[in-house]
Amino acid sequence: MKIIIVGAGVVGESLCSELSEEGNDVILIEKREEVLNRIIDTNDITGLVGNGASYENLLEAGADSADVFIAVTEADELNIISCIIAKKIGAKYTIARVRNPEYSTNMRFVREELGISMMINPEAEAAKSIISKLKFPNAISVDSIFSNRANILELEITKESSLNGVMLKNLGNISSDKIIVFVVKRGDDIFIPTGNFILSENDSIYVTGTNGAITKFYNEMGYENKNIDSAMLVGGGTISHYLTERLLNNKKKVKIIESDREKAEKLSRSYPEAVVIYGEETDQEFLVSEGIKNYDAVLALTDKDEENVVISMFAKSINSGKIMIKMSRTLLLPVLDEKGLYSIIVPKKIISDIIIRVVRSKINAKGSKMNTLHRLVENRIEAIVFEVSSQSKVTSIPIKDLKVIPNLLITCILRGEEMIYPGGNDIIQEKDKVMIVTFRKAIEDIDDILM
Template sequence: MPPCDAPAAVATCPAPAYIERYYCKSSGRTRLMKIIIIGAGLVGSSLAEHLLHQGHAIAVIEQNHLRCEQLGDKLDVLVVEGSGSNPEDLENAGIENADMLVASTPVDEVNLTACMIARQYEVPHRIARIRNADFITGNNRMKAEHFGITKVIYPEENTLNAVLNLVETPFAIDAQDFAHRSILLRSYRITGDMPIAHRNLMELRNDPLGNNLLVVAIIRDEEVIIPRGDTVIEPGDKPLFIFPRDARDKVLKLVGVDAGEKVKAIVFGDTHTAINIARALQKEIDTVIYIDPDLEHGNLAATKLHGIDVLHGSGEDVDVLKEANVRFADFFIAASEHNDENVMSCLLAKSEGAREAIAIVNNDRHIDLFLSIGINHIINPRQLTANGILDAILPGYVSAALHIQKTDIDVLRLYVSANAPVAHKPLKRSWKRVLGVSIVGAVLRDDAMIIPTGDTILLPDDLVIVFTRAVGIRRVRKLFGSDEQALASSHA
């Protein structure tokens, strides 16, 4: 941990009730759950794999025979070929003894029915993936609890937040938020002209620009470094930062970005997602232009996007992009119905001078290829939905999409027991055994998330997010009492 006397940053973060189901505070032991997942597409299979890795008992219901076979061959889970809206299939999956049901299909009606049935079986926690915005906009007739849902996951919101994360921190190569977007996790590729370059972390924490910044890992020439106070950030490094939202402008200055610079974005698409992105960006940046390939949908967009220029045309038409002055665009965001169209329009926008291109793609094929040929960011709504559900179940979940997850770094989520060696001591004392191998990235305490310093004292029942090299996992777990204290790694 950085040996620093700076106060820890704290953000309010209401803790989900689900955590109480698998952690018993009185005994300090992990209590595993029986979880039923409806749907074995990208969302459901990702959930099953991760939650199985946590040690929970998983049952999956899926209608598609091939998906059932593939999931059964890949994971040690109970697979039921059937429908989540069929009580008999739910009984075959063990709903009578289930602790949680996660309805993750792309069909709202199936997810609603599954949750209503689960309520009849008194399943305590019922999470549903819902596309209909009425369930989150306060419509009294469409309250989620009326349908037996205890937690709604709205894919549109996850996609929108992913775009905003990238736009509000230009040039970031990784972006994730915690605690209702009040804690930011970002990664940048460092260049020699950035103010942060050639400085050690102790110096940064004593700098007003960096006193709320925590560097949890550095990727350097394919090697991963867990930093210490004397670690120097060098050009070419890709450090992973955690900082509170109110420190954003200061962190941007450290990486050479002018937070006060005027920003222009072009949004291309014929979807409600595209309209919502344009509307949200209008509140955050100076200029937004909307391009719609569908004339009828474009007319609808024009009635909803007041103060935004709406153009009709294809994102793959260079004349349309020139009309939108794409060469002056800081961001080009493609959110049409068609993945190929989004990829091609981003590549064309980049070739015409757009600074950053963001493509929304609904599958995980060829993502590395798309990034290697010039697209800056690929946003996969289905993977974001899976991540959103995992964050609801596992507070502080760190996305497996981050570059750091392609290394030997594990992200552990650990509870502090009353008799743990790490409890009741400042981290600069208790963390000496794993210094340089592991680092505490954040602490969830009651309804707050804390960015720690060397003076932070861990208390019983704190949930601690630890970034660690693989060689440090056992030593870290011993600091927290035993291996059973760990909710396990989020490194798949």
């Protein structure tokens, strides 16, 4: 598939790497020649130096025959204009990154009237992800599947946990509702476990089930489900804008710390119910004076990764609540894991997952639709939900008779409103929504699970 990417920032570079690794023909347009050359040297892509909103540059890059055109520069207007021009000259599907909150209420109009196929907002998606994580404060990560009918939780097994030493096939003896443990991380090893797998202290497990079943399991296993009623947001950038709105709508107490007076005043005018404080975000004495240790959740959301690391480590040292941190780059993530700062938001990963799902769906336009893609455990595992088409080869055959690729699990099936945890005699039907878990990358259709 021919894919053109405009903009070699954090998201653009990540997409170049991941989409080229999946065998796509990727062309990058970037005005900074030294940045373009560095990315070309480290990835199997081609590139063009220039403005991504230039008609001549887009023609030279081949936008008229592009299957997917993605504009992810730092300028919303440039992204929108690039996509409009690309669509006009023949690009089949266009994606624009649009971050400005002022555009968020007009996205539908812009898409429909200007012909942009998809507009995506990293900060709004990050805020949505944060809200999900706050529902389960002791979970390392939280994702929604099946149109928010079910959740995926990542949990750590402590020495005192009732899961410590349990064989998975006996999980029903201690859990009153049906859930599935579908991935276990033990040190550097990752398992898609069978029923004979025994859980152990310090394991990280990925578990899924309906929202009610997951909530019940979370409480029964001894994870403290403390309500998050208050949150301190350190950094008043765009994520804080979207997050504050969601938190206030949920009747939460919000305090924002922002070192830029103009930003602080704007937030104060936009959200009079929130407390907005102008002050230095990394000044520990100042943060203590503003009550950082008294909030149920502290979120480090400045524009600088290093500052967020410092703020989070300090918050964790004096606050036993939920500590969350936004990271633009992933180099510091191993350090954070060592320090136990588990709740990490990486906007570029959220956006990359969405865009890669769209690209794979376009490749497989006639097959089973890919509804969601979640890449877990440093992208080493993929959990994918497909809506099964009438032409699929996996239908009407007992699962035990399907010849599937190694290290793959058919985790659960949503049939109408019924959640099914399939056994060997169950069959997959047309229109089922099926979640599969696999080590294999670049699965585009549910039929790809067959040998």
